[in-house]
Amino acid sequence: MSEEAGFEQEGGPFWDPRITANIRAAGAVLWRASARGTVEIAVVHRPKYGDWSLPKGKLDPGETPVLAGAREVREETGLQGRLGRYLGHVTYPIPGHRKLKRVDYWAAEVVGGQFSANAEVDMLSWYPLDRVMDQLSYPMDRQVVRVFSRLPARTSTLLLVRHASAGRRGRFNGPDEQRPLDREGKRQAQALVPNLLAFGASEIYSADPLRCVQTMQPLAEQLGAEIAIEPLFSEQGFAADPAPARERLRNLVSDKAVRVICSQGKVVPDLLGRLAEQDGIGLPSARNRKGSVWVLSFVGRRLVAADHLDRSLSVQAVNA
Template sequence: MPVSVVAAGAIPWRVTKDRLEVLLIHRPRYDDWSWPKGKLDPGETIPECAAREVWEEIGLAAELGIPLPAIYYPVAAGRKVVHYWATEVKGQRILPDGKEVDSVMWCAPEKAATLLTNPSDVEPLEFLMAAHRRDELRTWPLIVLRHAKAKPRSSWSRAEGERPLAATGIRQAQSVKRLLQVWRPMRVVTSPWLRCIATIAPYAKAVDAKVKVHDALTEHHHARKPKKSTGVLEALFDKQRGVVLCTHRPVLPALFRQLAAHMPGRLSAILPGDEPFLAPGEVVVCHVAVAKSGQVVAVEQVKPFDD
């Protein structure tokens, strides 16, 4: 049966006195216990939907962590899918909206499993619990971004580094700005060429991110010294803080090979392996475990909303 309803949400979690807790919500309309979630709005990606719903329902502005299994179940309109992520609550205050959600409850995952009204909601919870046992629940994002669509090379006669974004690319850059706020990396590492700078600038300005440019990430420098560009990527693991790296299509294969060395084979198989590797403005998000230095434990590939 095809999917007719797409929704997204998250399981908020925290560790209190070395014990994992998750946050259940009560929805008066259905008189049920569930996770914060809601339907996809026009003009947003599925991760953006999850982050928005968490904010609207419980007032939590938190970055999405590792993806959790999606659940499927029948509804009046047909078949519904709900995509879930983990999201850590780091002392933020929870403020139910009072309409969609009238009560919340922190509890042990084992208790939450018995209280959930929809049995399907237990599956992402069990995945979250298993990740916690493996020390793979608390992570930071390392994001690789291909710059937005640029003007064609054939129509540009000046320096390659000055080739600007096309009109479509300018719109994509705004979509990238919204998408990256789902993970909210506060560091930006980018090629200095104009099309990369123009792609990442709206996001960097919106969150006041720290920006660092590296010539090694340009096409020309990478062609001459590919190890320099992979070295820039490798250095990002040292600081263990959220970061987005913006570069060009010819640089991507080497970066993905370098990333593959930081993850098990089942995850490296997810990394793009064929031309063009990423569409303009598309991202690969690598979730790096805080407790396992340099180890990627989850991978996502997401396109910004395309109007």
């Protein structure tokens, strides 16, 4: 019997709210477009359990759920998946232990690689959406696929970052626009790189304050890309007239590139709040702390999902 068999998601009859999820894992609904233009979902067979499931696995020490989800897809399937919108999480108990396992899921489009059997997965099969439910061994996996199917598989991603830590304004002797990242901010900027790349980050835009530009520099170096300066996304530029910044953000949505925008604390909530209000979606609770990221998913130029990654790149805030 698999560790998952017979258990349900958070809130189900086997769930004890007094037990904190202390085992973390991540995975993905890995999808591709077929030759006929339909969406197909990858289902993997795990010989250890004799089951068919979505690719997933436990976080390595110090690893974020974002990186674990992308890594597990790559390790279990040999395929490279580009993460998209967040699909939520399931939580279930581990038999024989007072422990809960939490698994966070993202949509992930195949962008490269080739399947090869390995120690964890010996078979991979592709199924269209109207057949995949019958192939999955667990109700929890079927629930995640249902969430995936509520929106179009292919969405455009825009990544909105609040700049990393730059100390206190009152302790910097100089123009505030020139205040640099502090030691913690430099660490946060480096940590952002692999997590943003997991979503396919390819182009970079930044408000003009130095701390915003410095937050994006490690990513720019990794990509070999220029940082386009966008004064509209600075606190000063936004305060002068918010409307052009809102329009500029929509204009940066692209189906050919995943663009990253770095902005400031007094801009991000208003900029995103008005966008969500116009497009009729709710936003998860979030503190918008320095070094945090909003993953924005669009169909055309319409915002259809907004997911928040806290500065630790945890998705806890999504369900707060």
